[in-house]
Amino acid sequence: MRIGQGNLKEILYLVRGMRAFGARRTPKSRLRVAWLLRALQWQRYKTRRDLAQTLPLANGIVIPEDTGYARLRAFEPGFLHSVVESANAHWASFDLEGALKERGGRPFVAQGLGGKLQRNDPILKLALHPSVVAAVSRYIGMVPVIENITIWYSPNDRALENSSQYYHLDGQDVRTVQLFVLLDRVTDENGPLLVIRADESDALAERVQYRKTPGTKRLDDAVVEAAASEVVRFTGNAGDVLIADTDRCFHLGSREGKAPRRVLVIQYYSPFAFVLPHRWDRALPLAHLAARPEFNSTERLVLGAR
Numbered sequence: 599m600r601i602g603q604g605n606l607k608e609i610l611y612l613v614r615g616m617r618a619f620g621a622r623r624t625p626k627s628r629l630r631v632a633w634l635l636r637a638l639q640w641q642r643y644k645t646r647r648d649l650a651q652t653l654p655l656a657n658g659i660v661i662p663e664d665t666g667y668a669r670l671r672a673f674e675p676g677f678l679h680s681v682v683e684s685a686n687a688h689w690a691s692f693d694l695e696g697a698l699k700e701r702g703g704r705p706f707v708a709q710g711l712g713g714k715l716q717r718n719d720p721i722l723k724l725a726l727h728p729s730v731v732a733a734v735s736r737y738i739g740m741v742p743v744i745e746n747i748t749i750w751y752s753p754n755d756r757a758l759e760n761s762s763q764y765y766h767l768d769g770q771d772v773r774t775v776q777l778f779v780l781l782d783r784v785t786d787e788n789g790p791l792l793v794i795r796a797d798e799s800d801a802l803a804e805r806v807q808y809r810k811t812p813g814t815k816r817l818d819d820a821v822v823e824a825a826a827s828e829v830v831r832f833t834g835n836a837g838d839v840l841i842a843d844t845d846r847c848f849h850l851g852s853r854e855g856k857a858p859r860r861v862l863v864i865q866y867y868s869p870f871a872f873v874l875p876h877r878w879d880r881a882l883p884l885a886h887l888a889a890r891p892e893f894n895s896t897e898r899l900v901l902g903a904r
């Protein structure tokens with residue numbers, strides 16, 4: 599058998615590890631690799647999976663399997679106000695000018711909060727809220743880890759080729775749940791996040807054999823929108839919350855507009871995500887908190903304990 603250049607490249611990814619290899623596969627193939635990654639750490643997977651089943655769903659917070667997203671209206675406005683206030687206080691210490699200069703090819707800059715949050719910070723209270731953790735755990739199929747908590751600032755000042763301004767899947771795992779909190783009012787002029795429901799995205803990803811490689815990861819608007827019954831636009835007021843699976847739902851955001859946008863993003867996925875190392879506890883920015891006595895055992899797993 600002749601090994602073509604494309605196959606050779608994939609073999610090299612396999613040599614780098616199952617996770618790097620799995621990240622580049624088509625949807626069904628990714629699921630198979632994901633299962634293998636879970637099987638290789640079976641006991642750790644089983645602990646998280648079994649615990650997920652016992653966490654009670656509450657406050658009507660649930661991520662539907664078919665849409666893969668939900669607007670979250672369960673929380674008291676006062677609580678969400680304190681989340682926005684805390685984000686604004688963190689933002690005040692951010693060197694925006696410096697970050698914009700180092701922006702590279704990204705349509706937004708991000709302030710990582712992972713290393714800065716304390717137990718009593720409303721942002722961490724939201725991230726670890728039992729009803730959020732239960733809903734994300736049930737949807738992902740195990741107690742997840744928090745990848746990071748960040749504030750995104752999108753200047754929306756230009757179109758950037760081959761960027762997240764075009765429809766894509768994140769491809770970090772087989773399911774990644776992002777909880778977005780608007781920090782300012784967002785209209786169609788602020789480059790809002792656009793999301794396609796999961797079942798329609800699944801069908802499209804399968805049809806086009808979607809792969810997260812540089813040449814194939816962005817899809818034309820026309821192709822995606824022809825396959826969708828609706829395009830959900832995450833516009834609204836400061837404190838509005840959307841929760842969405844960006845590994846399953848095609849999405850885009852930060853398109854060129856008339857005004858910037860700031861969003862707080864809490865991102866959850868399994869510790870077996872393709873983008874994490876085998877020792878995820880050494881890589882996750884909130885994992886250092888997992889040793890603190892003020893967190894319970896479920897919270898420690900979410901923070902990144904092994």
Ligand SMILES: O=C(O)CCC(=O)C(=O)O
Pocket residue numbers: 706752762768776790791792844849850851852853
């Ligand atoms: O809202 C945006 O700017 C795009 C977000 C995005 O691509 C993502 O969450 O992966």
